[in-house]
Amino acid sequence: MTKWWRRRGAVGAAPAKMHFVGPLERLRYLRSVSAFDQLPMDEILLLGQNVREVSFRSGEVLVGDGRGKGLAYLIVEGDVRIEGQGPEPALVHAGGTVGLISLLAGQELDQRCVAESDVAALQLERDILWDILEDRFTIFVRTMREVASELLVYRQMITDGTVLSGVVDPPPVPADRPIELVERLIAMRGTGVFKRASLEAIIEFSRTLEERRIPAGTVLWRPWEPSGFAHFIIRGRVHCRLPDGRVFHSTVGYPVGNLESQAREPRWYQATAETDLVTFRSESNAFLDIMEDHFDMAEEFLTTLASNVIRARVALDRHGNREEASA
Structure with missing residues (x-):
């Protein structure tokens, strides 16, 4: 059951008496x-x-x-x-x-x-x-954004102190040179979203990423600023503070900022580099282009979003008004 396919004008109203005749x-x-x-x-x-x-x-x-x-x-x-x-x-x-x-x-x-x-x-x-x-990729994009929007609602209930991570074993990061393509592939394959995507899709996606090395204390964004990009964390930790004072942390492998970017919603927390960071900055439009060309990646991404919505619903039912699942 989902709440996001709603008929306009039907909220709070009795169901319309509608009979199909053609x-x-x-x-x-x-x-x-x-x-x-x-x-x-x-x-x-x-x-x-x-x-x-x-x-x-x-x-x-x-x-x-x-x-x-x-x-x-x-x-x-x-x-x-x-x-x-x-x-x-x-x-x-x-x-x-x-x-x-x-x-x-x-x-x-x-x-x-x-x-x-x-x-x-x-x-x-x-x-x-x-x-x-x-x-019909336009239908895919619309569906993906609606699912991302529902997941974002649950994510905004996040429990104070939650740590979000995408990998168990952090990939090695060279200190004296840029990260090479093969190393990017290993890092991207290690995230939960791209485990089953084709190698060709991951190569194309990896080439769109911009490596960033960000000093501790740098503010990545503030609440209500436009989204549209994410940082895949390769090394380090991001401190995320909501306007109500709740805090969560994003660590290696987590694409911080991706959810609101895919949902086309503004930032809803302040993100600050808690340590020195190495990230891959991903532009949302570039990611959409890759998914349009490689539906295996698109299917895996949408399936992951939908699975996380289910996990978030279960956590909400079990624990009340705070999200416990890593959705």
């Missing part, structure tokens, strides 16, 4: 969903051709009891009850989705999802979804 109504509904409202019409048409209209009676199971495997649902009418998520069942209303984040993460939704009322929905299959994302 392709035009289906397209009109897809256009009203926040994840799609900026897509060109040919992309909306493609989506409309690849979703299936389905309905469920009150009490009928959408996911669970052997049903709903490899499927996601965009809820058009009615409410769906998500069982086993937190102390109380959650409800997904019209404009929400069921199973989409799990599909993107390559996982099966482990909650039971039951129609709380009569439900009309659009059904999307896993393989069709990934084919669309590969064929």
Whole structure:
């Protein structure tokens, strides 16, 4: 279940009484969903051709009891009850989705999802979804940014004192010369995001990176400044302070600043070099260009984002309003 595909104007309102009578109504509904409202019409048409209209009676199971495997649902009418998520069942209303984040993460939704009322929905299959994302990069980018935005909401609940790291064994860093391409490849392959990406993709991405050596005490950015780039930390530690006083630390292997950059959101903490740093600065637009040319990297990145959303949700259910997972 995810919250980020919302129908505009539906927040806090009763689900609209909407009955599909043909392709035009289906397209009109897809256009009203926040994840799609900026897509060109040919992309909306493609989506409309690849979703299936389905309905469920009150009490009928959408996911669970052997049903709903490899499927996601965009809820058009009615409410769906998500069982086993937190102390109380959650409800997904019209404009929400069921199973989409799990599909993107390559996982099966482990909650039971039951129609709380009569439900009309659009059904999307896993393989069709990934084919669309590969064929239409604009849809991929929009989806990736929405997932990154949801993950950012959880990240902003981060527990005071959390340490974020991307690798266990830091790569060696030469002190007297720039880091060579092969060394960059080893460092990038060691991060959690690029373990399965093709060598060609990692080579191209590594060539876009700018090596930075930053003295301790340097302020990398402050809250509300524009994002658009990240620092992959190769050596050292970054002190990150939120406006409310909470502090977290980013260490070797972590791409500090990447999440808000991919979500196209401003900085939300002050980042300061806690020690001398060696980083690779990555421009978000350059990363998008690489992903467009190498969908294996794009798929791995989106799958990682979606998996981290699931981990963050589980942590929130388990521990309350603070994120414990390394999302």
